[in-house]
Amino acid sequence: MTDLFDQPGAEQTAPRPLADRLRPRRLADVIGQEQVLGPEAPLGVMLASGSLSSLVFWGPPGVGKTTIARLLADETDLEFIQISAIFSGVADLKKVFEAAIQRRRAGQGTLLFVDEIHRFNKAQQDGFLPHMEDGTILLVGATTENPSFELNAALLSRAQVLVLERLGPEDLERLLQRAEAEIGQELELTDAARATLREMADGDGRALLNLVEQVAAWRVKAPLTPEELSTRLMRRAAKYDKSGEEHYNLISALHKSVRGSDPDAALYWFGRMLAGGEDPRFLARRITRMAVEDIGLADPQAQGICLEAWQIYERLGSPEGELALAQAVIYLALAPKSNAGYAAYKGAMALAKKTGSAMPPKHILNAPTGMMKDQGYGAGYAYDHDAEDAFSGQTYFPDGVARPDLYQPVERGFERDLKKRLDYFARLRAKRQGE
Incomplete structure (x- = not known):
């Protein structure tokens, strides 16, 4: 028996893909x-x-x-x-x-x-x-x-x-027009559906041309709407590597949007990460960190709201629990911002490393043995509850370590009240130490 493809004239060449046919022949023809x-x-x-x-x-x-x-x-x-x-x-x-x-x-x-x-x-x-x-x-x-x-x-x-950058809407439209000229027909799409087709390509010229080939083959009788187009075509999945650079780029964008008090941008990046398959637990952890780092004591409720949202997610799972995380994102974005606590912590760590093994002053050390008492442990300690205003004004830093101003609250949110307390105790301390 003779194979069909061995017969003269039986071979047929498959049509070249549109992306190959439209490959530029000069650098001047490159779009974008x-x-x-x-x-x-x-x-x-x-x-x-x-x-x-x-x-x-x-x-x-x-x-x-x-x-x-x-x-x-x-x-x-x-x-x-x-x-x-x-x-x-x-x-x-x-x-x-x-x-x-x-x-x-x-x-x-x-x-x-x-x-x-x-x-x-x-x-x-x-x-x-x-x-x-x-x-x-x-x-x-x-x-x-x-x-x-x-x-x-x-x-x-x-x-x-x-x-090299993703192709923008204007570049994709130019490519779309070239494709229509090559295939000899305009796609039967409404203007809105045409925009949807470009969005589906997600900046990928080759993906757009593959979509054009599919749409051109349908031979529809009336222009398709965006809804009809979306029903027939699968939207191209957004590029997102959960363990690579894109992961870190998007969480950075989310964090900075929250810090910048932009709830809409924060929700967008939150949604982008979820749509890319990010683990909501990772987002819950990072959102809670944002509350600690960028809001802190300007709104002490922020941390609790994040923890509650995290717990709600653990109880409800996806997709219902993700709404609680989204609401936490909104709350953080609109909360008063302060990194005073974060800065104070970093300053304290730097000072601790610098001062090494400096001992606490003896007057705040306990003296459980006679020998320690003889060494001056606990001598001169003032019990603050017995002092006027319940504040003795003693120093609690090691001998030879100048008192730093580590915590410097901002004039926003609850930290306004904390600043008043800090200033109040500073005045009392100066008064006590001057007496």
């Missing part, structure tokens, strides 16, 4: 990334001066890292070689370097594009260095992770890091 490609931007200046150096492109998926690297090779007459750190090992790198050496001897340079370069370990990264230094390769690495954490210092010292 003006901060890198513009005339006064790093790559624009390098190309104009003919001084292209090794590069690391840092940015999210679908923003043009591979495309720009390929076009750089075209515009500089370098041989473009692409490898992925996920699928390549030491043997593969050795072959790439040997081939590049042969090309250099023949007068041809090599642009080596390494996708996911952060996947190479430190030793493998070191393997690029001699070939970068002698001009065998011009390295262009691509990574979605922070190069400061993932690439070794030696490699970073020999390559310039360029940050």
Whole structure:
């Protein structure tokens, strides 16, 4: 029996994906990334001066890292070689370097594009260095992770890091129009649904083109609304690494929004983390820390509200318990702010380390034995309850340690009252010590 695909004319070529068909052929055709490609931007200046150096492109998926690297090779007459750190090992790198050496001897340079370069370990990264230094390769690495954490210092010292950004709404609209011109039809979408389609791409150009292909295949009779579009398409999941940089970026944004008394922004970042799959218990712990660090005694209730919200979450679980945490976030954002307690604690720790093993003054030490009493332990101690205003004004710091002003309450919230008490006791102390 003869296989169908062995027959003449039976082979069919699958249509090229829209993202491949729309791949730019010149750097000028790249959409977005003006901060890198513009005339006064790093790559624009390098190309104009003919001084292209090794590069690391840092940015999210679908923003043009591979495309720009390929076009750089075209515009500089370098041989473009692409490898992925996920699928390549030491043997593969050795072959790439040997081939590049042969090309250099023949007068041809090599642009080596390494996708996911952060996947190479430190030793493998070191393997690029001699070939970068002698001009065998011009390295262009691509990574979605922070190069400061993932690439070794030696490699970073020999390559310039360029940050590529998610495509904005205007960039995505330009790409959408190019896609419609390529497929020869306008998508049957209302203006609002068109905006929804762009939002679904989440700044990823390749994702947008994949969505366009799906929508174009539907052949609907009337423009779709956002609700109809959302029913037919799955929204692209937001990028969120619960153990990586994104985790720390978003909790920082939440913390600073609370500190900045912006409940709407705080709720947004809180929601972003939950939508990304963050453990609500982690958020409960960090929210409670915010109450201690940034609100403190300006509103003593804040810590209790956070602990109650945490307990409510433990009793109700998700998703009901998350509402209690959200309400705690709102309360913290609107609470009076003070880091006076936090600053006082840090100051006390610094002073404790500085003064070492200084003993407490003898008058506040107990004397349970006769020998200790003979040594002066407890001598001269004034029992505050027996003093006028129940305040003796004694010193409680070690001998030779000047009295510091560690706790300096602010004129906000409950700390206004605490400041009055602090000033009151300071006046009494000065009076007692002057008597």
